[in-house]
Amino acid sequence: MGQELSYIIVECGSKTARLQLDSFPILIGRDPANSIAIDDDEASRFHLKIKKRLSTHIVHDLNSKNGTLLNGKRISNTVLKNNDILTIGKTRLTFFCTVSIEQSIASQLLEGKEVRFEHYTRISVQQLCSKGEASIDERAMQALCLKMTRIYSIDLLASKIIIYAKKQMPNCAGATFSLWDEEHQQLVVAAQRYWRGNHARSSKALVQVISRRCAILASNKNMQVVILPVLLFAKVPIAMLQLQFHTRQDLTMLATIQLLLQRIVSHIEMLSRRNAMQRWSISMVNSIAKIIEEKDTYTMGHSQRVSNYVAGIAATLGLDDDTTHNLKASALCHDVGKVGIPDSILKKGGMLDHDEYEEMKLHPVLGADIVSHLPNAKSFVSGIMYHHERWDGTGYPDGLEGESIPFFARIIAVADSFDAMISGRSYSGFMHPKDAVAKLAQSKDIYDPEILAAFVKAYRNDLINLKSDTVVKKL
Numbered sequence: 001m002g003q004e005l006s007y008i009i010v011e012c013g014s015k016t017a018r019l020q021l022d023s024f025p026i027l028i029g030r031d032p033a034n035s036i037a038i039d040d041d042e043a044s045r046f047h048l049k050i051k052k053r054l055s056t057h058i059v060h061d062l063n064s065k066n067g068t069l070l071n072g073k074r075i076s077n078t079v080l081k082n083n084d085i086l087t088i089g090k091t092r093l094t095f096f097c098t099v100s101i102e103q104s105i106a107s108q109l110l111e112g113k114e115v116r117f118e119h120y121t122r123i124s125v126q127q128l129c130s131k132g133e134a135s136i137d138e139r140a141m142q143a144l145c146l147k148m149t150r151i152y153s154i155d156l157l158a159s160k161i162i163i164y165a166k167k168q169m170p171n172c173a174g175a176t177f178s179l180w181d182e183e184h185q186q187l188v189v190a191a192q193r194y195w196r197g198n199h200a201r202s203s204k205a206l207v208q209v210i211s212r213r214c215a216i217l218a219s220n221k222n223m224q225v226v227i228l229p230v231l232l233f234a235k236v237p238i239a240m241l242q243l244q245f246h247t248r249q250d251l252t253m254l255a256t257i258q259l260l261l262q263r264i265v266s267h268i269e270m271l272s273r274r275n276a277m278q279r280w281s282i283s284m285v286n287s288i289a290k291i292i293e294e295k296d297t298y299t300m301g302h303s304q305r306v307s308n309y310v311a312g313i314a315a316t317l318g319l320d321d322d323t324t325h326n327l328k329a330s331a332l333c334h335d336v337g338k339v340g341i342p343d344s345i346l347k348k349g350g351m352l353d354h355d356e357y358e359e360m361k362l363h364p365v366l367g368a369d370i371v372s373h374l375p376n377a378k379s380f381v382s383g384i385m386y387h388h389e390r391w392d393g394t395g396y397p398d399g400l401e402g403e404s405i406p407f408f409a410r411i412i413a414v415a416d417s418f419d420a421m422i423s424g425r426s427y428s429g430f431m432h433p434k435d436a437v438a439k440l441a442q443s444k445d446i447y448d449p450e451i452l453a454a455f456v457k458a459y460r461n462d463l464i465n466l467k468s469d470t471v472v473k474k475l
């Protein structure tokens with residue numbers, strides 16, 4: 001049985017996004033404090049909640065003004081299943097809980113949902129390609145491939161592929177681009193546009209595509225679905241593009257789409273592997289953060305808040321997405337080494353004596369060692385190892401000074417101290433955030449002055465999120 005992965009595709013106007021559901025409950029609504037905040041004036045501020053009990057997902061409407069529709073019917077409290085469509089105002093949310101294709105087929109047969117297409121026809125893409133190649137503008141295709149291989153987000157690349165397919169075949173009613181997870185035998189939707197009906201309705205055809213390594217046209221009197229596999233070395237399936245049509249189609253233009261997919265197959269594979277690795281690392285990092293919270297209840301929510309603050313500093317400094325994600329992971333794990341500190345020291349009410357303090361000072365080194373086993377540890381371990389170093393060289397473990405302190409550590413140091421001040425863990429007791437920011441702003445000898453300035457700016461621009469209920473969703 002495959003590992004479960006749940007996510008939601010949000011479609012609102014021309015915007016679409018895929019959001020992985022890592023931590024429950026999930027709150028959805030207009031208010032920015034929601035786990036998924038939607039820009040839809042017909043949605044209530046806090047519209048609905050998705051909870052998870054064992055492996056069951058439950059959706060609750062939070063007495064919203066305009067109600068919540070599940071597959072077109074108004075609901076208040078019900079179980080959410082794979083491929084269910086929730087409608088909130090103008091926003092469409094498609095829920096996915098991935099299972100293996102075989103499981104998916106079995107569950108649909110049990111529920112009588114499987115739609116049997118009348119015909120399953122193998123499409124010879126090779127033939128189409130040889131027909132289509134003559135009509136292809138080679139220079140335009142090369143330029144397109146170059147553009148596609150400069151995209152480093154699999155979700156964005158998948159969206160671009162769908163847009164290109166729709167441009168080539170304007171009658172296409174809906175499209176889905178999914179990654180094939182060979183290890184777990186699962187399809188993971190990376191992007192989807194205007195797809196109507198049950199996503200897995202063509203699962204029988206999908207099995208054929210996977211097992212026969214060929215493109216399939218599945219059709220009945222209402223619909224045609226083309227499933228185009230992306231094959232590495234012409235035999236290893238790594239992704240699939242599905243196109244939905246309501247009328248009979250000339251499939252010649254599939255050739256150009258197939259050519260594009262063939263030429264960027266290595267790039268898709270690289271991004272797909274990176275995506276899988278990141279998913280694994282995200283769940284590890286979140287587990288680590290939970291372990292720290294369990295161990296050190298005194299600092300409940302601290303790691304998550306610090307992770308939120310560094311995101312605000314990163315936005316102000318203009319850091320790119322990848323760097324920001326690594327920085328957030330580093331902040332989330334910065335105190336992980338505390339799992340190696342005895343409870344008698346960690347949970348001591350009063351001041352630590354000299355020996356106890358020396359023991360406590362080991363936590364950055366212990367933390368760095370713990371995360372060093374993660375596959376992408378190099379990208380965020382510096383923030384864990386050096387977050388107690390100080391700009392003037394008075395910190396630990398190595399007494400580094402100025403810019404010799406790694407960049408992530410300099411940012412986490414500011415965010416960490418701010419949280420200590422506002423949560424009463426500093427010698428000054430509880431401080432109002434505004435006072436804490438003012439006090440930090442005067443500590444230019446202790447913290448990197450440029451990062452301090454960015455922090456103050458972020459706070460003034462409302463980018464310092466003081467809540468502690470978020471988790472890292474991307475690395």
Ligand SMILES: [Fe+2]
Nearest residue numbers: 334335387388
């Ligand atoms: Fe620390």
